[in-house]
Amino acid sequence: MDSTDDLAMPFLLMSAFRGLVDAVHAELEAAGYPDVRAAHGFAMQAIGRGCTGVELAERLGVSKQAAAKTAHALERMGLISRVQSPRDRRERLLAPTARGEDMLRRSAAAFGRQIKDWRTRVGDDHVSATLTTLAHATPGRRGPTDLSDWV
Amino acid sequence: MDSTDDLAMPFLLMSAFRGLVDAVHAELEAAGYPDVRAAHGFAMQAIGRGCTGVELAERLGVSKQAAAKTAHALERMGLISRVQSPRDRRERLLAPTARGEDMLRRSAAAFGRQIKDWRTRVGDDHVSATLTTLAHATPGRRGPTDLSDWV
């Protein structure tokens, strides 16, 4: 239809994403997690209940070296543990600590509150339409932030 | 309503954004603009018909040093010119070259085609709802990718 507005889509996507993430990180900072960045949150979500470094790299769609850096940062922040695997001595098993799980819970709650705000602002139907639109927008896409395996 | 899906929103936003941008950049690369990155496209949009470095920094929501770096990169790629202002000799006026305007046209066309894909895939109503949702999602937000001044 009115395809002139379409050009704003990338900006709106970016802006909405940043607004969402910034709001959540402000809440996390207030809750005692000052150094958590967006990449850390994504990585924690990707680790889920536990995985290896290579799996993390695949889930995030980055190189294993990049995943290792992030994992080390998360370990330094006390959010995950990295313990040697019993069945394969090359592997280090990444798993959230109690503090990491608390951070994930708070993060999820904060995201939920943000989207709830959206729902009251534009209505449930619009938010639902947005979810389905975005879900169908990038079919078969694999790579960064693809969580089809782990949600 | 079903707030469990809400947690996927940041991932969907990110994924949709990356899918969109990647597709457009693939087209641009094929059209003879191989080195254009997402930041360059945003900056070109922000420059519009012309502005100074400080204005660019404000429009992008970054430091003026970062904006200057980007502007130099755009100049090296032949997409903008940086000429001294006649009325203020401190200023350098940034303005797209013919090549830069061609790039912007191709970029806009590519974005339009991508969103048209979305429309045929999920329907005009869903895409429109997405646009209005995202537009209302971050009210009064200023900073990166805020284009209220220059669209």
Next chain:
DNA sequence: CAGAGGTAGACAACTAGGTTGACCATATAT
């Protein structure tokens, strides 16, 4: 009109998050 303070831009050093390439240690298959 002289000088104070504000502004545009450049330069340098740093950070975060990513990349590739080379490498070692360990598993696994032949």
Next chain:
DNA sequence: ATATATGGTCAACCTAGTTGTCTACCTCTG
């Protein structure tokens, strides 16, 4: 037993940003 594949690490580099400092220039005020 040996060849090959895999998990992880280290090192060097890239991009896009940051803060701090500096100079050149404009503008406002006494």
